[in-house]
Amino acid sequence: MATDRLWAGVDVGKEQHWVCVVDGSGAVVLSRKLSNDEDPIRALVAEIDALADQVCWTVDLSTVYAALLLTVLADAGKTVRYLAGRAVWQASGTYRGGEAKTDAKDARVIADQSRMRGQDLPVLHPDDDLIAELRMLTAHRADLVADRTRTINRLHQQLVALCPALERVAQLRSDRGWVVLLARYQRPKAIRQSGVSRLSRMLTDAGVRNAAMIASAAVAAAKTQMVRLPGEGVAAGLVADLAKEVIALDERIKTTDADIEDRFRRHPLAEVITSMPGMGFRLGAEFLAAVGDPALIGSADQLAAWAGLAPVSRDSGKRTGRLHTPHRYSRRLRRVMYMSALTAARCDPDSRAYYQRKRQQGKRPIPATICLARRRTNVLYALIRDNRSWQPESPQIAPTAA
Template sequence: MTMSQLWAGVDVGKEHHWVVVVDDTGAVKLSRKLVNDEQPIRALVAEIGAMAEQVSWAVDLTTVYASLLLTVLADAGKSVRYLAGRAVWQASGTYRGGEAKTDAKDARVIADQSRMRGTDLPVLHPHDDLVTELRMLTAHRADLVADRTRTINRLRQQLVAVCPALERAAQLTQDRGWVVLLSRYQRPKAIRQSGLSRITKTLTEAGVRNASTIAETAVTAAKTQTVRLPGEEVAAALVAELAQGVISLDDRIKATDADIEGRFRRHPLAEVITSMPGIGFRLGAEFLAAVGDPALIGSADQLASWAGLAPVPRDSGKRTGRLHTPQRYSRRLRRVMYMSALTAIRCDPHSQTYYQRKRDEGKRPIQATMCLARRRTNVLYALIRDNRTWQPHSPQITESAA
């Protein structure tokens, strides 16, 4: 017998999804583990479609793990609603018994919440290639930056085996010119023999801005050591190789930044997002990568909760008013808001004033910055909602604004 309507909830996973279908009373009609491959997904979509005249689909993730599922559902003409993972976690405590596996229970919660909330849940748009590309590129850039940090750490370790004084003097993370120098000169004897003038000329031709300062510092450090350390030849060769690796990573990061900026500028909200002080194209791209479709943001409070900037109570007995950071939130989104607040403190007078007020109230620097980040979620949400750019003299939005 074909039913009039069913609700399908999907707990998204990397290799497998779990799908649960419920009827209008919340009774489970189907509960199944699904391989994340096209043909099994198509087969199950067709099977569930034959069970009812109308099937409403809902998922808890919009990451790359859900890409194939969402694409197949869109290709089959199915609309999909989104229930945030935090909402699933909060609601799951009210469901008892039944499934032994957490995935199955979560899928049931998603399906049943979709049944009860209906059109209150936002509809996903799986064909937003731009946001998908930004997610890939920003994640790739983060990997490249992490690789660069690891490579510099290994470079420092090998440089100590050549000349400890040179390692102490080298500002590898602050000045790229030092990496260029170490790709050409590693041993103290070679630096002394080349001399200040030749090294300065070499660095200048390589495009290093403060070539003379770096050359002078390197020569001074090299003069403090006249002995040759054991294994110096191998260590010096490794330093040169690692320095070239850092230069290569810098070039790849620069190229990735260009790709990120090119795609971010094509987004209709790019100008709105970057109009906020402290948000450039990189943080703006990370923001879109974290939230996906900005239409999914229902309120400023929801955005703050999503970013882990809305403390939740931890009351017990007579102890009330105790707040703590929520356990589930988007660390990527939290980082965007926190880093943008740090930048705004340096470049925006309004943010500086607010931050200083919180410091005067006795809050520590990190706490004051988090307060500013929370306040900025209200402003950013309002700008996105109204599709307008930030103006320095626009009416201030209070923290309780929705």
Template structure:
């Protein structure tokens, strides 16, 4: 046997590759440009060493490593993943206090040589890659919308605090539409309820909602006759931010349509959405986070990846203590948590399990986490068997 291990410290413009033999001796260490020609040259150098087995390891799986991984997979190479945090911790046990790409690459290669618990990476389905990009972009737009709404409320307070208290731009689109046209208390009082209602209905707001928002806006505007300093500038800023929120709403809606279209094309989309609380959006986030379910040999591994499995914290005679995990996939945990939160409203079985937890000393968030962890077992079994969820187990011929 003549195996070698290749550690690659992934970068945006360049990578650094280090090759070690079975004794940990360095056979090659150099910078590699993040382009196909240089990566092919590196692959040729490694295979030219005459090793009968080559194992690659990387510290990132993001877009910076996409070309590298594609080249390696296209040529039948085995690639393993060592998280960046694990590299940083392991580097403390190697000589020199400094941090360089060359040192990190050697640490990655050496850890891959010694460890047997690294997860092997597999080529990702194009559909999953697309969902990952779309869900990430949607999260960015939602964050932009939240920031715009916070700034809008701040500037609206500088115009009329009563109007800011009455407004609900976060939960009602009608308020955003109104504030894109009217911001000053004087203008709102002059327009009156009837005219404001007509403007809102003309812009697509339902009659009942338009009338309620118009009455609330006029009532708040009548509570203040004083003109605050900087009102004109603040009004322009509020109008601009309201239009920005409306534009973001439209872009988020377009993304939702693209996400749903691609998610429905996945072979297990029906299985995932059959679980109560798991709609197309959360299902897409689940697929984007998990990728290939075959990487998880048990539901416990999936729960640990989502941070839903408690971690032991024993020391000496102190045993049996558990604490919350700190290393997990945030996106996967969010998707499973939100699905559980929805399930307690629409699924009697989930609600009964959730209601039982306070009697066991669990706080509401802990009860939700316990429910999410329980549902991981169900979802994993459904995906493994490729069957849809049913509230009551099917009656078999033997049971009948």
């Protein structure tokens, strides 16, 4: 016989989930391992539905591991709530088993916490294809950028074993021309023999802007070292391979950027978001990837809290009025708002004036930028709510004397 309500908690895994169902008293009704495949998930949902008139589902992850589960539950018309893994870990110590951790115990903690906390837990909403694609592409771009940084670091280290003077002058992170040069010439002797003119022509043909400057610096550095270091042949080969790898990564990042921009421009709020100073298509895409459906943002304060820009109080006893950064917020969303504020402080007069006021009030650069980011959340929320583009304030025209 079906009861009124049950609570289902899911400890999400890559290949298998663990599902635990509890009743109104917290007693376990069902606890079972579940394969991460569509048919078993649908079968279990139907089985649990037969046990109660209403089933409240809660998960501890919303990553790709839970994508199939969340999609099937949404297709079945289920509302799914989210309990962060940190909260599961903090609560698990009060349940039987102490500090011992198992999937079955975690699933029970999720279900029971959902029963007790109810409406306090946020609801997960299924993403449309566009948001899902933006999340994949922005995450992939972040991986490519991290790979590029690691390769550049290895290239610097290997170049020291070849010619320390050349490593000191090479601006590998900021100037593509140096990477192009090292993909072709690595040994100090080869650089000296090629000379400034030949290197400049090669770099110019490769589309490098400051070719003559790079060629002159490279030849000057190569002339400071006439001795051949041990293992020069192997080191030169490794430098060439790493430089070519950086060039290939640059091309992949460029292609990924084009894919991100193409999908971002399809979103109905793309022009609204990028109209705000400091918010380009990449940060706009990361914003959508972080928040999902912007229509679900309830207020500017909610957006600020989500981004970790709204300080929370830390009062205890006689100590009152102390504020600190919240522990639970979206680091990704905070980065978007911070980086866009950083850019706006340089290119937008109003933002720059606000930032300077905060600096004059005694705030250091980072806190002043955070204040600007918090102010901008109000503007961005209003633009999204009203579906309108940002417009600078019209200058006030002083009345002319009669």
